[in-house]
Amino acid sequence: MSSPTSPVFGKKYSAFLFDMDGTLLNSIAAAERVWSRWAERHGLDVATFLPTMHGKRGVDTIRQLGLPGVDPVAEAAQVTQDEIDDVTGVIPIPGAIDFVKNLPAERWAIVTSSPIKLAKVRMAAAGLPEPKFIVTAEDVSRGKPSPECYLLGAKRVGFDPTECLVFEDVAAGVLAGEAAGSDVMVITTTHTHPLETSHPGINGYHGIVAATDENGNLYLTDNR
CATH class of the missing domain: 3.40.50.1000 (HAD superfamily/HAD-like)
Incomplete structure (x- = not known):
């Protein structure tokens, strides 16, 4: 302080x-709801993954994971739309x-x-x-x-x-x-x-x- x-x-x-x-x-609650679902779909450990996605562009977060067969641009666009739809x-x-x-x-x-x-x-x-x-x-x-x-x-x-x-x-x-x-x-x-x-x-x-x-x-x- x-x-x-x-x-x-x-x-x-x-x-x-x-x-x-x-x-x-x-926006932590909303962002973590969306990103948790995304991480689960891709078989990631949610608790380990979530702290890594704050403060960075979605496309950078996904690209840095190096997931095989995953298009970071397309995935980030979908995550963004999901976040737009969920601002509770x-x-x-x-x-x-x-x-x-x-x-x-x-x-x-x-x-x-x-x-x-x-x-x-x-x-x-x-x-x-x-x-x-x-x-x-x-x-x-x-x-x-x-x-x-x-x-x-x-x-x-x-x-x-x-x-x-x-x-x-x-x-x-x-x-x-x-x-x-x-x-x-x-x-x-x-x-x-x-x-x-x-x-x-x-x-x-x-x-x-x-x-x-x-x-x-x-x-x-x-x-x-």
């Missing part, structure tokens, strides 16, 4: 870049809605491993406002932990990635933010096991306030 003395708090940033699942909304239990991370609503629209973006259709369905289910800028699975050739998504997110908001603060919840995303040169804040709300990281973390957004200086730069204060 971070404290008011964390170097992230009070530091000026040009923009905030948010992962979506596990960072702004909690998708809810916002505590305080996330008010937090992003108070940000200047041109100063934040969502950078997600989800395809655009799934991202929109989940944001709607959670009641999150759609951002002005968004990077999704279709926008990159390499998913997290590659920094490509955060480099593109920074470009879309119009700032250098070193001027941006990345909000993430899983190792693949943290590595992507680090590789992009950004500072990282870890959202721990959905963690069942501690994420080994040197970055500060917060368990939701209640009491975390984003203020704007005279130049439009953002900075965080911890009022918990």
